[in-house]
Amino acid sequence: MDEEYDVIVLGTGLKECILSGLLSVDGLKVLHMDRNDYYGGESSSLSLVQLWKRFRANDKPSEQLGSSKEYNVDMIPKFMMANGALVRVLIHTDVTKYLNFKAVDGSFVYNKGKIHKVPATDVEALKSPLMGLFEKRRARKFFIYVQDYEDNDPKSHEGLDLTKVTARDIISKYGLDDNTVDFIGHALALHIDDNYLDEPALDFVKRMKLYAESLARFQGGSPYIYPLYGLGELPQAFARLSAVYGGTYMLNKPECKVEFDGNGKAYGVTSEGETAKCKKVVCDPSYLPDKVKKVGKVARAICIMSHPIPETSDSHSVQVILPQKQLGRKSDMYLFCCSYTHNVAPNGKYIAFVSTEAETDQPEVELKPGIELLGPVDEIFFDIYDRYQPVNKHDEDHCFISQSYDATTHFESTVHDVLAMYTKITGKELDLSVDLSAASAAAE
């Protein structure tokens, strides 16, 4: 450990592992440590025994749930947008070869007390019971506008400068009613609150396009894909990338104390009495608690079930979005379900999550509308975790701290944070313009 490194990375969460991989590929000398004896930190997937150890230490899982090893319960449940930023990173780094994916069966939205399939194209809009007859026609026109919109083709802009007009403007131009706006904004554009309405419409339109293009990619029932054996595979795959390019890995390192010189600049990390020197430290908020502030909290319920979520056409993997307004809340609530078909549970078992940005300290009460949609559950665990953001100045202390994972159901914000950190660390932009329309899926 008494060598000098360019970068020491602390914590093997997904963000830290992607960064470790990218930095090693760039030729930097990386030491990657974790205080735990497993990979993934907050973004690991747990077996039953680990799940009980974490939430019900005094108890043991019942035999009826099946083999502990066959469970991979995500601690940060999310799906990957098939054409999204994480897929671009996976292809850019060629980490895809270590992973196997399957499309997610369904994407649904909660509206007026019922669960509906999310209509993503003009054709689906016409069929959707979410809208009345005349509204369907208006929505169809708007979908066509979005599908045809191309940045570099002014004709497709229909005279609107989307960097200037707001999302609200464009919605009123097409005369869409509030109910339609609610599902388009939250279940298609995947906005987590309504602030987007007063921002330039370009982002809103691009998000809708991403959804539709991701949906078309695998011709499944959703725009999402998910790795076999759970999300815990992702940090491991990027850690392998880092190791393949010379990164050194040490798990189970207690303490991992960052050392600062007289000017407050980090110069190394100490564990078990040995200090490894480095120029920069990259870590998750838990390794530098004095340099982060709390910005919110996520409430969630983790459930083990023996059936799919009712009213989702028997989907073995599914997302359901409950837009804030439908529940009289400030932030959306999400249902996420995965099963044995993605190898995260034994045959016949399903893992469901209900999660939201917490507005109270009572997850049991707050998550009730979501939990009620699940039907009977075999087991349920409630949890609330704080979200942190860095408040340090990296040019002074040479520390680069990731943000905690948010309650969103996909990885777009996760990758956004990683790319911003990469630029701060290296001074370079990562070019992710892989040709996604050319990238495809192959049978194993």
Next chain:
Amino acid sequence: MATIGNNNLNAKLVLLGDMGAGKSSLVLRFVKGQFLEFQESTIGAAFFSQTLAVNDATVKFEIWDTAGQERYHSLAPMYYRGAAAAIIVYDITSTESFTRAKKWVQELQKQGNPNMVMAFAGNKADLEEKRKVTAEEARLYAEENGLFFMETSAKTASNVNDIFYEIARRLPRAQPQNPAGMVLVDRPADRSQSAACCS
């Protein structure tokens, strides 16, 4: 796990063993027919594939080399996840590497898939004059633990193809299992296929 289609078998194979036992050299000899006297400690490419024809079928090995994560006891479980076969390598001139290899066998018996085909390779068999581990001792251990055993030399190529061939022969042909997922690949041109999913 081994997956089948038209008599073609895809099999993930992992290599385990002490630093310097010759894991990468065995792969290099098998895949490229080469040997480097001063093979560097593994960084860079640590993933290879090679196809073998055995009797009625072809076996495509996806070979994973360790990339050094095991050095500080930090190998990721994904490394052996789904592996159909493993070669545990020791260096016949080092008793320490033999002891380490036995620990890997225990680890695989604990973590790996129960149908995994395990090969035990006593490498550097060309260095007879420096031998510290007898073939009898290793063979006895292998038999007791359900592995098959060969002494190999990546340098002279002795038994290298043979050990991979023997693994291919022993891979179980029909295994009930979940349908495999898809691997995302960057495949230029052929746009007509870009939306095809195959689960």
